[in-house]
């Protein structure tokens with residue numbers, strides 16, 4: 124799986140409306156009002172925060188390859204997908220990421236799984252003392268709890284976990300290669316996990332591509348594991364998936380703003396009590412609006428302006444903020460963003 | 472008191488290693504004690520055993536989070552659960568948990584910057600401390616190879632905590648460092664227990680070569696012919712990657728290890744090395760501390776370290792099991808300049824200090840001042856510390872002295888590679904020791920190196936084969 128394919132998918136969704144940076148922000152999971160609104164508006168939530176540490180150079184390289192093969196074009200900072208690009212995009216397989224709901228927490232799930240597999244593998248070998256694969260105390264404590272609860276009910280848990288993994292991986296619908304990558308990152312007695320380079324050598328796939336395959340596979344494994352319907356069939360994995368999904372979509376700082384906002388404190392007042400810029404608070408409010416169907420938008424824009432902007436978007440298919448701002452100079456960017464947020468779900 | 476009995480019952484060991492018993496007796500009599508024991512000889516036991524035998528908390532100051540975690544894990548592993556670590560990475564909730572449970576705890580590890588925070592000091596002052604342990608105590612001395620200014624604040628804490636018995640532990644301390652430790656930790660009439668650094672089962676070799684490329688060629692040949700497990704120490708991440716790649720091409724089971732690697736991969740590599748799936752690690756000096764592998768047969772340095780103390784420490788990771796092992800240092804003439812550059816780079820010069828001070832007084836943070844002045848992160852901590860306690864003039868002087876000192880240390884290494892007398896004797900002399908033993912296979916200068924015992928009979932590794940995923944799961948769990 125190539126990074127450029129993912130970028131192409133995002134670009135297609137934002138076709139002619141956003142810059143390349145907007146895609147980069149999505150992939151890195153930038154928590155600005157603009158990005159949070161974009162992911163909703165263009166339905167690219169699955170890609171949000173997929174690669175928090177994505178380097179500029181890596182991104183640029185992938186973009187360059189898209190440009191070079193004539194799949195995308197850029198003018199005045201806006202990306203459009205060419206006809207060839209559209210065809211290529213349609214031929215790509217469907218990706219099953221769920222970045223928005225896991226946002227890096229998938230690694231926590233995997234570390235729990237790695238440590239549990241290692242522990243059960245060692246115990247099966249009657250080795251009670253070994254060097255744990257992670258020193259993270261939180262993970263260790265969590266796995267210890269899980270082990271305790273398992274041994275309360277039965278022995279031979281290694282076999283049970285093996286059965287669950289075999290079943291769960293089958294149900295995820297991931298490819299054999301993906302399942303194999305996941306399984307070779309696990310560690311046991313005389314079978315340490317493999318490094319990315321070792322996997323690269325064995326599969327002849329570049330590390331970056333393997334890591335994307337792994338990420339998608341992991342998202343799908345967690346989805347299966349956390350499903351309530353399957354909890355009886357996959358009791359151990361279900362336990363491991365506890366608390367992985369991000370429950371509060373709002374950032375910490377936004378939650379504080381929300382509390383004040385709900386009490387009726389104005390944006391300016393919130394900014395001055397919290398010693399933050401008005402801009403920042405406006406970003407928070409956009410985030411709140413994006414997550415709340417009943418957001419009282421009338422506090423910020425009147426009905427008339429709202430309708431006018433909506434008409435413009437629907438009739439002329441303009442979603443670019445700057446173009447809208449030119450058209451409605453009396454509105455602020457913040458107000459326009461709120462209207463677009465509100466429209467999501469009704470349009471596209 | 473039957474200490475042997477305690478040792479057997481609590482730790483399952485039959486014998487003390489050299490030096491341990493003396494240290495433990497001294498600390499049990501509540502004497503301030505400085506123990507200088509070579510790496511891997513079991514310094515941790517020197518506080519763990521008396522800690523278990525006495526009431527009160529054993530507070531251990533440790534410089535690196537990774538070292539702390541490692542010690543905590545090994546204490547837990549033997550069944551002692553009343554152990555925790557506080558460092559700046561803990562969440563406030565985790566920290567609160569430790570505070571609430573403090574009276575149940577037996578061992579608490581703490582970083583030097585945490586212990587000197589006033590809330591921490593105030594809290595710990597009320598806890599009965601049975602032993603205050605300062606691990607890697609050479610960090611307190613600016614003459615040590617790993618100076619950490621935060622250690623200098625420990626003296627104040629010790630005074631406030633009512634002068635509990637202090638146990639300072641280090642692997643290397645020459646006379647100057649020893650004096651600094653005693654002075655800054657306010658140790659009174661300390662017992663100094665020093666175990667010879669000599670490792671009779673190590674053979675020392677200096678291998679002079681013409682060019683960098685020759686080093687790679689030499690290593691290829693060496694690793695093809697001789698056995699591991701072994702470590703190759705290199706000076707940079709880049710070299711680690713390149714060399715690893717070249718050696719893999721030869722079919723050698725080797726991986727690189729440095730701070731730039733993903734955490735998951737680092738753990739996996741350690742695991743593979745411990746289990747024998749990898750024979751070699753090619754690492755920067757980020758690898759080694761906290762790695763317990765007793766049967767390492769070879770440590771090869773691709774580049775000389777900055778001081779004899781660092782060399783003794785790193786080479787000393789070979790042969791912990793007491794069996795014959797080899798320490799090789801490769802050398803080409805250019806190395807001197809390269810290492811000098813690396814060593815001096817961390818020490819700011821006069822204009823940099825001046826710039827830093829000016830930025831600080833204009834209200835910039837330490838980080839951005841350091842960045843603007845082009846000072847490294849370690850460097851900035853040291854400058855900041857001196858600026859707080861000395862005049863600008865004296866700071867310049869101090870840095871000039873430090874530069875000079877680092878150069879001196881480097882000279883020791885340079886002298887070592889050109890040495891015409893016994894390498895073992897030479898290394899020991901840097902620590903004011905003379906060698907007591909003359910092993911059969913001493914060193915390349917004595918001309919008694921014989922590598923026949925090192926010849927490998929194993930065949931080289933085959934390409935690793937990926938299993939079907941179902942097969943892999945069964946291998947792991949069934």
Ligand SMILES: Nc1ncnc2c1ncn2[C@@H]1O[C@H](COP(=O)(O)OP(=O)(O)O)[C@@H](O)[C@H]1O
Nearest residue numbers: 484486487488509510511512513514515516763
């Ligand atoms: N008396 C002993 N007998 C056998 N093994 C010991 C003894 N004392 C310590 N060890 C082991 O030696 C290893 C190194 O101990 P450690 O305290 O980490 O060394 P140091 O801090 O001196 O480098 C540990 O695995 C420890 O369990």
Ligand SMILES: [Mg+2]
Nearest residue numbers: 511514515606
């Ligand atoms: Mg130690």
Ligand SMILES: [Zn+2]
Nearest residue numbers: 893913914917
């Ligand atoms: Zn000799």
